[in-house]
Amino acid sequence: GNSVTQMEGPVTLSEEAFLTINCTYTATGYPSLFWYVQYPGEGLQLLLKATKADDKGSNKGFEATYRKETTSFHLEKGSVQVSDSAVYFCALHVSNFGNEKLTFGTGTRLTIIP
Amino acid sequence: DTGVSQDPRHKITKRGQNVTFRCDPISEHNRLYWYRQTLGQGPEFLTYFQNEAQLEKSRLLSDRFSAERPKGSFSTLEIQRTEQGDSAMYLCASSASQGLGSPLHFGNGTRLTVT
Numbered sequence: 001g002n003s004v005t006q007m008e009g010p011v012t013l014s015e016e017a018f019l020t021i022n023c024t025y026t027a028t029g030y031p032s033l034f035w036y037v038q039y040p041g042e043g044l045q046l047l048l049k050a051t052k053a054d055d056k057g058s059n060k061g062f063e064a065t066y067r068k069e070t071t072s073f074h075l076e077k078g079s080v081q082v083s084d085s086a087v088y089f090c091a092l093h094v095s096n097f098g099n100e101k102l103t104f105g106t107g108t109r110l111t112i113i114p
Numbered sequence: 115d116t117g118v119s120q121d122p123r124h125k126i127t128k129r130g131q132n133v134t135f136r137c138d139p140i141s142e143h144n145r146l147y148w149y150r151q152t153l154g155q156g157p158e159f160l161t162y163f164q165n166e167a168q169l170e171k172s173r174l175l176s177d178r179f180s181a182e183r184p185k186g187s188f189s190t191l192e193i194q195r196t197e198q199g200d201s202a203m204y205l206c207a208s209s210a211s212q213g214l215g216s217p218l219h220f221g222n223g224t225r226l227t228v229t
Contacts, residue, residue, distance in 0.1 A: 004156075006156075034217065042222065043118075043205070043220040043222040043223060044157070044205070044207075044218075044220040045220070046217040046219075089156050091156075101159040101162060101172075102147070102157075102159070102207075103159070104156030104157050104158075106154070106155055106156045107154075107155070107156050
């Protein structure tokens with residue numbers, strides 16, 4: 001089956017620190033990989049995605065590279081801001097007829113302190 | 115694009131009562147998903163529609179749960195004879211069936227509390 005394993009949180013960093021949130025996956029077939037973010041009081045939003053090996057997704061200063069050899073999709077940001085405080089979810093999607101669901105990790109709560 | 119809307123935002127009910135939630139997807143999206151999220155966990159898939167057809171149901175979806183999307187637009191999720199274990203955030207999402215990695219657009223969810 002398909003599964004996503006995320007770095008356990010919570011993670012607390014100072015503003016301008018470097019961020020890495022680890023994500024590894026197991027999938028039957030060739031997944032597309034996603035990072036979703038959930039800001040306090042808001043719904044899940046797509047942060048970035050990558051649809052094939054070696055693709056790099058990027059948005060709002062965040063990046064993640066689809067590494068097939070290590071089955072990983074780690075999220076990174078060079079300099080975090082207080083506004084990045086949120087819960088981050090890694091997810092995968094394998095498109096097979098009758099199996100179209102997105103499988104999520106458990107989420108990593110990130111808190112940035114000024 | 116008005117986004118995915120869910121109603122109500124919050125629902126408190128007594129054990130044994132029936133509840134129904136509504137989801138209005140983004141209008142041009144033909145795929146609609148229901149997920150459940152409990153505290154400290156990621157969203158768990160419940161069911162999925164393509165237009166009006168319900169194509170997949172999770173084993174999490176017991177026979178007390180039923181979902182419909184009668185005209186391929188809005189959807190309802192009904193829980194009969196609610197139990198305390200049903201307390202969770204119920205999320206609806208929609209997507210367009212185009213290409214690899216079509217992202218899901220989520221609503222803000224309906225938080226259910228069963229007392």
